[in-house]
Amino acid sequence: MGRYPCAEKTGLKKGPWTREEDQKLLAYIEEHGHGSWRALPSNAGLDRCGKSCRLRWTNYLRPDIKRGKFTTKEEQTIIQLHALLGNRWSAIATHLPRRTDNEIKNYWNTHLKKRLTKMGIDPVTHKPNGSGLSASAADGQSKCAASLNHMAQWENARLEAESRLVQESNHRRTSVSPPSAAFPSPPPAALPPSPSPYLDVLREWLPSTLHPTENTMPLTVHQAEEEWKCLMKPPGCFAGMLLGDPNEPQSGEGGDESDMAEGGTCVEEEVEENKNYWNRLLNLVNSSSPSNSPPAVF
DNA sequence: AAGAAGGTCAACCGCATAATT
DNA sequence: GAATTATGCGGTTGACCTTCT
Numbered sequence: 001m002g003r004y005p006c007a008e009k010t011g012l013k014k015g016p017w018t019r020e021e022d023q024k025l026l027a028y029i030e031e032h033g034h035g036s037w038r039a040l041p042s043n044a045g046l047d048r049c050g051k052s053c054r055l056r057w058t059n060y061l062r063p064d065i066k067r068g069k070f071t072t073k074e075e076q077t078i079i080q081l082h083a084l085l086g087n088r089w090s091a092i093a094t095h096l097p098r099r100t101d102n103e104i105k106n107y108w109n110t111h112l113k114k115r116l117t118k119m120g121i122d123p124v125t126h127k128p129n130g131s132g133l134s135a136s137a138a139d140g141q142s143k144c145a146a147s148l149n150h151m152a153q154w155e156n157a158r159l160e161a162e163s164r165l166v167q168e169s170n171h172r173r174t175s176v177s178p179p180s181a182a183f184p185s186p187p188p189a190a191l192p193p194s195p196s197p198y199l200d201v202l203r204e205w206l207p208s209t210l211h212p213t214e215n216t217m218p219l220t221v222h223q224a225e226e227e228w229k230c231l232m233k234p235p236g237c238f239a240g241m242l243l244g245d246p247n248e249p250q251s252g253e254g255g256d257e258s259d260m261a262e263g264g265t266c267v268e269e270e271v272e273e274n275k276n277y278w279n280r281l282l283n284l285v286n287s288s289s290p291s292n293s294p295p296a297v298f
Numbered sequence: 299a300a301g302a303a304g305g306t307c308a309a310c311c312g313c314a315t316a317a318t319t
Numbered sequence: 320g321a322a323t324t325a326t327g328c329g330g331t332t333g334a335c336c337t338t339c340t
Contacts, residue, residue, distance in 0.1 A: 014309080014310075015308095015334090016308070016334080017308085037325075037326070038324080038325065050325085051310085051326085051327095052309075052310080054326075055308085055309065059308070059309080060308075060309095088328090089329065090329085101327095101328075102309085105329075105330085106307050106308085107307095109306095109307095111306095
């Protein structure tokens with residue numbers, strides 16, 4: 001991998017941007033688009049490296065950026081997505097329209113992380129660290145954390161499936177772009193006959209700790225895809241109770257110990273629901289496996 | 299009023315990886 | 320297939336601001 005020398009090696013300007021620089025960058029991008037960031041600084045008459053210009057644009061100058069205080073809903077989304085995705089700020093940012101990954105990262109590090117820590121929850125694992133929680137609440141959260149781990153797997157699978165959909169869609173449209181190494185697209189004639197490109201990924205990612213039950217309900221591919229699209233539905237009761245200052249009771253959600261206990265119960269129900277949900281998907285995937293696919297062992 | 303301590307956030311750095319040659 | 324280029328990402332830094340003592 002090569003890396004072009006940035007400011008430190010070429011003597012280009014570093015540090016805070018001036019109003020004039022911002023104006024130059026804005027004017028240039030408005031007229032020409034950013035095109036190649038490498039070539040942009042010299043074209044725009046800026047004494048900066050392309051990387052610096054890109055950062056300034058994406059994190060500050062872009063017109064569609066929303067700035068200012070995060071709403072409660074945004075906070076909730078960040079906490080939930082962080083539990084699912086970890087420090088994948090750009091992935092989190094895709095679920096928060098008009099917010100940048102940098103802004104979300106800063107907000108997490110300066111606000112949310114501390115809030116979770118204060119509440120006795122490890123901000124890395126989202127598991128309770130034992131202090132300041134009732135036993136039942138801690139137990140409930142622990143179960144929920146396990147549930148969230150599974151959800152993280154699903155989100156990974158979803159992202160992969162989406163990438164592949166894009167790849168395949170592009171391939172069908174253009175039939176000229178080379179297949180990517182990560183998501184190789186078969187030639188059009190060899191595209192899988194299944195209407196559900198999610199299925200392969202589903203099969204791959206089905207949680208290994210869950211076992212099919214006798215009561216799994218058959219689903220149609222369409223139903224499964226619809227449910228799949230709803231996978232990011234927040235596990236509300238868990239993340240919701242993390243919101244707000246624990247010392248400041250909020251209307252209807254979170255904060256005191258009684259709510260935490262209630263949250264624990266809710267989490268147990270949710271884990272049960274998740275198990276049923278996954279079992280139904282497992283059933284679907286197994287029943288729709290092509291004959292040459294080995295049966296999944298769970 | 300002044301210095302210390304802590305908080306915030308824009309920007310940088312280095313790495314990973316996709317794209318190109 | 321290897322080398323190079325371009326871009327994106329996450330971690331970290333440091334300047335500036337606010338609050339505390």
